Amino acid sequence: MFKILVIEDDATLFGEIKDRLSQWSYEVYGIENFDKVLDAFTDINPDLVIIDIQLPKYDGFHWCRMIRNVSKVPIVFLSSRDHPTDMVMSMQLGADDFVQKPFHFDVLIAKIQAILRRVYNYSTTKPTIKTWCGATIDYEKNSISNSLGVIELTKNEFFILQLLIDQKNTIVSRDELMDRLWDDKRFISDNTLTVNINRLRKQLDKLELGKYIETKVGQGYIALEKEPSSYD
Template sequence: MVNPLFKIMLIEDDATLFDEIRERLSQWSYDVYGIKDFGNVIHEFTAVKPDLVIIDIQLPKFDGFHWCLMIRSHSNVPIIFLSSRDHPTDMVMSMQLGADDFIQKPFHFDVLIAKIQAILRRVYNYSTDRMELKTWCGATVDYENNTVTNDKATIELTKNEIFILKHLLEKKNKIVSRTELIKSLWDDERFVSDNTLTVNVNRLRKKLDALGLGGFIETKIGQGYMAKEEAIKYD
């Protein structure tokens, strides 16, 4: 099991959205806590002692502004508002009450995780390079040791292969162009040519086949590659 890096309290009464955010954040090794009693949020906050709070404005009994003010009377923990309300006064109010950021719904998860990481780096002098483990399709990807493990086996990857996999997983379910991959490898002083990239991706797939994961890396002809959560077929 991956040890949680930080505790995040998510004050959100939409159960479906809460579950989705918790699942996505857990993939980044964050330990996410919800609220059982929206009439006594501060009690649960004190018990959990989270490293970061994400809070909606519209909540049962008392709104997010109320709880932000209450939290600020107890702690300087970073706070991110996550709300469908888009009036400028809401954003101004959140900042005046001591929030660190405001994200409007609907939102892209990549934006949320980027803001979380930026705040954690600033507040706790934390580097996201320390996030060396990631879960993907039931497997654990260890960036430090260049391995991928599931209940079937453990495979070892070359530096190029783990770099390519990491880059694809950072943009999971999105197409990453061949040009972007090559440029990233170049910037990281691991230059590969177009043909070498093809060879590395094919080797990566072959190794992932031992875990039943080879089909989760899809080729988009004329575009690039995509790491997916659902199995696909490739030639």
């Protein structure tokens, strides 16, 4: 049974989310003290976290940062705000998805199921270790390392890298990436993929590998194993 922590201060909405997710046999937890969200996270050790942006004292972005400091657990943001910067900020902080309020519960459940399948099932059919551009990729730890150091990626970042490397030196379309990352891309902004790609490159730049993820304008992205001229 997957454990889901819902960081939501609207008691009515939390109750509805808990009831719906419980029908799918998820174990749902809420927050009693919004000053101690990280303590609750540590105690519960959830498989997925849902965070509202507007919360008492500290907003959801703050708690996302705190959680990301200690865990790569999948995070889904909820928000009644419709400014594009909220989605961009969420993705830059390492969120796996963003759901706009008001939302249909079937959409939320579908997104949760897609993330859980991707995060906790895909690695069982893949090799544990792979190499790319002289770097070692650890599928169990979601990490990549070379002589410059080791970086750990979020689930989305690692999944994108995996998809590109599995088809290295071949263009992977934006549509294919979105289809694989999010089961129903009708509810995903095209900008969401761009943010995730840019975030992945920024991480890879720490190992001087970002240049090997190249944009093919109007086509998609390609993971190279040769020196690229540039990337967008």
